[in-house]
Amino acid sequence: RTLFTNLTPEHLDYHGDMENYFASKSRLFSEYMKPGWKGAVNVDDPYGARLHDRWSDQLMPFSLKADVERGLRVERRHMDISGLTLDIRFPDGRSVEGLHVPLMGNFNVYNTAGALALVETLSLEGSDLKVAMRRIPQVPGRMERYCFRNGSCAVVDYAHSPDALENVLTALREVTEGRIFAVFGLGGERYVENRPAMGAIAASLADFVLITSDNPRSENPREIARQIAVGIEGISRSVPYAIEIDRKKAVFQALSMAHAGDVVLIGGKGPERFILFSDHKEPYNDTETVLEWARLNGEIGELPLR
Known part of the structure; x- marks a missing residue:
């Protein structure tokens, strides 16, 4: 079985352009599937629609x-910090209404739809869909939430x-009553553009941006941060920002600034x-940093689930 959700501009340093990237992905279907294979495809994505046109009997x-x-067909009824509420209509006419999925973001609506189609x-x-979906654990580092x-x-x-x-x-803006703090950096030797x-995207959707280090490799992380800041300063909306190269300090700073109703994106x-x-790697993990801050401040994180 195989599942196709979407194709966005990434890994173009390997593929050259989107058509080559799509051709490479298409080989999953044309060369690597066993006889009698089946799959599911997102036809809202133009590349997914092309795959379905070619393999409509299998997908x-x-x-x-x-x-x-x-x-x-999936319709999104509601989304908050605890997850999604969906209505599902199956190919045979069955429907499930009010399905709660403890995942966030419109992309996770597509992920859920794809999993159900598969x-x-x-x-x-024989399985209870509502019970099964409510038990989905958080995916480490993918909209992983702590309140x-x-x-x-x-x-x-x-x-x-940029797309991600x-x-x-956008998903956080929809569910956040207060401010959004965006903490991020970008890797060295990759996608300078x-x-x-x-920086412009963060400034357009967040209320405070904290630029930090990511994987600088051989580049100066402060120079990478400065290039991100150019994008922040170039938009018409005035958004405060700061640069803190030490990633742990940056995360601690943002979490300490947040109050009731605020969300910190790391x-x-x-x-x-x-x-x-360039010559070594240092142990570090964002989730462990969040939980360390919570322990030190008596703010033990707990995801609210319905």
């Missing part, structure tokens, strides 16, 4: 935007591209356990 389509023939191709029976006694929350996410950062901040672009590294330099 079950799913969509958030429209009913699809012989496919699965399960449909397996013809599994504290003072009413603030932290979110650790791997978002390290915009998606995460993303630096001002992501972006870029996700589940990674090291900061990479």
Whole structure:
């Protein structure tokens, strides 16, 4: 079985352009599947629609935007910091309303739809869908949420591209009553053009930006931060920002600034356990840093689940 959710501009240093990238992904279907294979595909994505056009007999389509023939339709009813509430319509006419999924973001609506469509191709029976979906654990470093006694929350996410950062901040903007603090940096020797672009995105959607180090490799992390700051300063909306190269200090600073209703996004590294330099690597993990701050401040994090 295989699942295709979307294709966005990434890894183009390897593929050259999007058509080559798509051709490479298409080989998963044309060369690596066993006889009688089945899969699921997001037809809201233009590349997914092209895959479905080619392998419509093997791929079950799913969509958030429209009913699809012989496919699965998902509608988002509600989203808050605890997760999503969805209505599902299956290809055979069955429906499930008010399905709670403890994941956040529109991209996780698509991920959920894709997983359900893939399960449909397996013809599994006997499981309670609502119970099963509520038990989904948090994915380390992927919209991983911790909320504290003072009413603030932290979110650790791997978002390290313009598209990913915009998606995460847009989702948080929708559910945040107070301010959003964005803590992130960018890796050295990679995608220099993303630096001002992501600074502009952060400044457009967050209320305070703390630029820090990521994996600087052979580059000067302060110079990378300065290039991110150019993007912040270039937008019309005036947003305060600071530079703190020590990532642990930056996370601690943002968490200490947050009050009830505020959310701190710690972006870029996700589940990674090291900061990479040209000649060595240093142990570090964003989630462990959040939990250390919580212990030191008597603010033990607890994700609110319904």
